[in-house]
Amino acid sequence: xxxxxLNRRAFLSALGYGVTRACLLGKRATWAQAAxxxxxxxxxxxxxxxxxxxxxxxxxxxxxxxxxxxxxxxEVGRCRARINRGGVxxxxxxxxxxxxxxxxxxxxxxxxxxxxxxxxxxxxGGCNLGCLYCQNWQQAQExxxxxxxxxxxxxxxxxxxxxxxxxxxxxxxxxxxAFLEYARDIAVQAKETGIKIVVGTSAFVHPEPLLELxxxxxxxxxxxxxxxxxxxxxxxxxxxxxxxxxxxTLHERTRCxxxxxxxxxxxxxxRMEDVSALARWVHAELGKDVPLHFARFVPLYKLTDLPxxxxxxxxxxxxxxREAGLRxxxxxxxxxxxxxNTYCDGCKTVVVERLGFKILSNNLRHGRCPICxxxxxxxxx
Numbered sequence: 261x262x263x264x265x266l267n268r269r270a271f272l273s274a275l276g277y278g279v280t281r282a283c284l285l286g287k288r289a290t291w292a293q294a295a296x297x298x299x300x301x302x303x304x305x306x307x308x309x310x311x312x313x314x315x316x317x318x319x320x321x322x323x324x325x326x327x328x329x330x331x332x333x334x335e336v337g338r339c340r341a342r343i344n345r346g347g348v349x350x351x352x353x354x355x356x357x358x359x360x361x362x363x364x365x366x367x368x369x370x371x372x373x374x375x376x377x378x379x380x381x382x383x384x385g386g387c388n389l390g391c392l393y394c395q396n397w398q399q400a401q402e403x404x405x406x407x408x409x410x411x412x413x414x415x416x417x418x419x420x421x422x423x424x425x426x427x428x429x430x431x432x433x434x435x436x437x438a439f440l441e442y443a444r445d446i447a448v449q450a451k452e453t454g455i456k457i458v459v460g461t462s463a464f465v466h467p468e469p470l471l472e473l474x475x476x477x478x479x480x481x482x483x484x485x486x487x488x489x490x491x492x493x494x495x496x497x498x499x500x501x502x503x504x505x506x507x508x509t510l511h512e513r514t515r516c517x518x519x520x521x522x523x524x525x526x527x528x529x530x531r532m533e534d535v536s537a538l539a540r541w542v543h544a545e546l547g548k549d550v551p552l553h554f555a556r557f558v559p560l561y562k563l564t565d566l567p568x569x570x571x572x573x574x575x576x577x578x579x580x581x582r583e584a585g586l587r588x589x590x591x592x593x594x595x596x597x598x599x600x601n602t603y604c605d606g607c608k609t610v611v612v613e614r615l616g617f618k619i620l621s622n623n624l625r626h627g628r629c630p631i632c633x634x635x636x637x638x639x640x641x
Contacts, residue, residue, distance in 0.1 A: 304345070305343065305345065305350035305351055305352050305354060305405075306350070306354070307350060307351045307354035307355070307441050307442070307445075308348060308349065308350060308351075309322065309324065309342055309349040309350060309351055309441060310440075310441060310444075310469065310472070311323035311324050311466070311468065311469050312324075312349035314347055314348070314349075317332075318332065318333050318344075318346070318347040319331060319332045319333075319344065319347075320344045320347065320348070320349045322337050322342060322349060323466065323468075323469070324339075324342070324388075324437065324440060324465060324466065324469050325339070325388045325437055325464055325465045325466060325469075325502075326464060326465075326466065326498075326499065326502040327339075327388060327498075329342075331343070331344040331349070332344060333345070333346060333347065336352070336403065337388075338388055338390075338497075339386050339387060339388035339435070339437070339438040340352075340385065340386040340387070340401070340402065340403045340404070340438070341353050341384065341385065341386030341387075341388075341403070341404055341438040341439060342438075351439065351440075351441045351442065352386070352403060352404045352405050353384035353385055353386060353404025353405070353409070353438070353439050353442065354384075354439070354441055354442045355411055355412060355413050355414070355442060356384065356404060356405075356409040356410070356411060356412070357382050357383055357384050357409060357410070357412055357442075358383060358384060358385050358399050358404065358407040358408065358409045358434075359381065359382065359383035359399065359433050359434070360380070360381070360382055360383075360410075360412065360417075360420075361380075361381050362378055362379070362380060362381070362424070362426065363378065363379055363381045363430065363432075364376070364377070364378060364379075364617045364618070365377045365378070365379050365428060365430065365458065366614065366616075366617040366618075366619070367381075367432070367617050368430065368432055368458065368460045368481040368519075368521075369481060369519075369521060369553050369555070369590070369592045370458060370460075370479060370481045370517075370519050370551075371519065371551055371553075371588075371590060371602055371612070371614075371638075372517065372519065372551055372588065372602070372636075372637060372638030372639065372640075373458065373478070373479045373517050373519075373638060373639045374428065374456070374639060374640070374641075375602075375612050375614075375619055375622055375640070376619040376622060377427075377428055378426055378428070379426060379428035379429060379430040379458065380417070380420060380421040380424070380426045380428070380429045380430070381429075381430045381431075381432060381433065382412070382417060382429060382430070382431060382443075382446065383399065383431065383432065383433040383434045383439075384404050384409075384434060384438065384439035384442060385399050385400070385402045385403060385404035385405075385406070385407045385409075385434060385438075386400065386402070386403065386404050386434060386435065386438035386439065387400035387401065387434055387435035387437075387438050387462075388435060388437055388438055388464055388465075388498070389435065389462055389464060389496045389497055389498050390496065390497035391485070391495060391496045391497070391561075392495050392496075392561060392562040392563050393495070393523070393525055393557060393559075393560060393561055393562070393563040393566075394560065394561045394562075395523075395558065395560055395561075396433045396434055397560065397561040399433065399434050400433075400434040400435060400438075401561075404439070414442070414445040414446040414448070414449045415449055417429065417446050417449070418446065418449040418450050418453055418455060421450070421455055422453060422455070426455075427454065427455050427456060428455065428456045428457075428458060429446060429447075429450055429455055429456070429457055429458075430457075430458045430459070430460065431443045431457075431458075431459050431460065431461075432459075432460030432481070433460075435461060435462060436459050436460070436461050436473075437461060437462070437463075437464065437465045437469075437470075440465070440469055440473060443459070443473060444472060444473045444476065447473060447476035447477055448476050450476070451476045456478040456479070457476060457477040457478050457479075458477070458478060458479040458480070458481065459473065459477050459479070459480045459481070460480075460481045460482075460483070461480060461481075461482055461483070462482070462483045462485065462496075462498075462503065463480075463482045463483075463484075463503050463506040463507055463510075464498045464499075464502055464503055464506070465502070465506055466502075466506075467505065467506060467509045470506055470509060470510065471509065471513060471514065474510055474513075474514045474516050475514075477514075477516055478516060478517065478639070479516055479517040479518070479519075479639065480510055480516050480517070480518050480519070481519050481521060482503075482506075482507055482510075482518065482519070482520055482521065483520075483521045483522070483523065484503065484504075484507065484520050484521070484522055484538060484542075485503075485522070485523060485529070486500070486522070486528070486529035486534065486538070487500070487529075487534050487535075487537045487538035487541065488500065488529070488534060489501070491528060491529055495525070495528055495529075504541070504545075507520070507545075507546070508545055508546075511545070511546050511547075511550075517638065517639050518546065518550055519550065519551040519552075519553065520542055520546070520550060520551070520552045520553065521552075521553040521555055521592065522535070522538060522552070522553070522554055522555065522577075523555045523556075523557055524554050524555065524556070524557060524569045524573060524574060524577060525557045525563070525566065525569070526557065526566050526567055526568075526569055526570070526573070527566065530569070530573055530577075532576060532577070532580050535554075535576075535577045535580050535581070536580050536583075536584060539552060539580060539581035539584035539586055540584045542581075542584075542586060543584050543585045543586055548585050548586055548587050549587055549588065549637040550586070550588075551588040551589070551590060552581050552586050552588070552589050552590070553589075553590045553591070553592045554574045554577040554578060554581075554589070554590070554591055554592065555591075555592040555593050556568060556569045556571075556574060556591070556592065556593035556594050557569045558593065571591075571594060571597070574591045574594065574599075575591070575599070578590070578591060578599050587605045588602065588603075588605070588637070595614075595615055595616035596615050596616075600614040600615075600616070601613050601614055602614075602636065604629035604631065604632060604634050604636065605634065605636075606629060606632045606634040607629060607631050607632040607634070609623070609629055609630070609631045609632070610623070611623050611624050611629055611630070611636055612624065624636060624640055626640075626641075627640040627641070
């Protein structure tokens with residue numbers, strides 16, 4: 261069976277899973293209408309969290325992210341995805357994804373890693389942020405064991421990708437940090453077979469757990485939601501500094517390809533002064549060749565009273581980022597638009613032309629501009 265146009269019912273059927281009913285997770289979440297076998301909410305988790313501390317009174321302190329949740333028996337962390345059971349910290353969604361589908365890699369978004377490639381996308385419920393504008397709130401803001409899911413072990417996930425001739429597995433839609441143990445175990449299995457791993461994350465995580473995942477990953481698309489700690493606390497329920505530390509850790513201590521995404525939310529983080537500060541930080545800490553995407557906000561979840569981001573605002577953000585010295589700046593969630601294309605920084609030739617998530621043309625020659633032969637930073641083969 262070709263993976264082109266493969267829907268989730270056909271996908272699961274091909275894997276041999278019995279389809280009992282459609283999983284409709286919210287009115288807007290048409291992409292999440294996965295055919296799935298329901299997992300009872302009473303099922304007991306079996307995978308221990310790798311990073312936690314147990315105390316004599318039976319409580320545990322989670323060591324995955326900076327929230328550092330201290331949980332008593334039966335309590336669930338802020339990510340909704342880890343629970344204290346009898347003084348042991350367990351991952352709730354392990355092996356039970358709520359989303360499994362085939363996507364273009366551009367959907368992360370990521371533009372300089374294997375453009376046009378298809379990936380097997382896997383997501384579990386939960387998130388350690390609580391963004392008021394959460395784009396996938398039906399899954400991200402729920403406990404994994406309260407969603408319709410199906411069983412898929414790490415080994416089965418890799419086998420599924422190989423079966424459909426997909427050499428990339430991606431973690432996105434929800435927050436991979438919330439299902440870090442599952443993502444890492446899949447990545448370990450994938451590395452043994454040559455399958456690449458890409459991660460779409462908000463990077464609110466301690467460096468050590470992040471590096472353990474990055475050891476087996478190939479690319480990260482990181483959402484830097486703003487450049488103001490007040491914004492992070494008010495809108496996202498998190499803090500800015502740990503995110504910046506995580507991004508710098510990946511840049512300095514791994515060989516993973518990085519791209520940065522900033523969702524521009526009207527009246528919240530759309531001041532050009534803040535955009536300039538963010539772009540200058542990317543340039544200073546990560547370099548001029550790290551791609552920066554400015555994504556269009558769509559009113560969802562708790563910010564439905566806001567308009568979509570105006571296209572001129574995104575264009576202004578791109579101009580500001582270029583003035584800061586960044587070479588590869590993009591818009592996302594709008595099409596058609598010239599700033600979705602990849603250009604040669606030398607002669608300005610369009611080397612990859614896009615329409616939304618679709619590649620219209622890829623003119624790169626061994627990672628170089630076909631006209632002036634200038635190398636374009638990225639992973640192209």
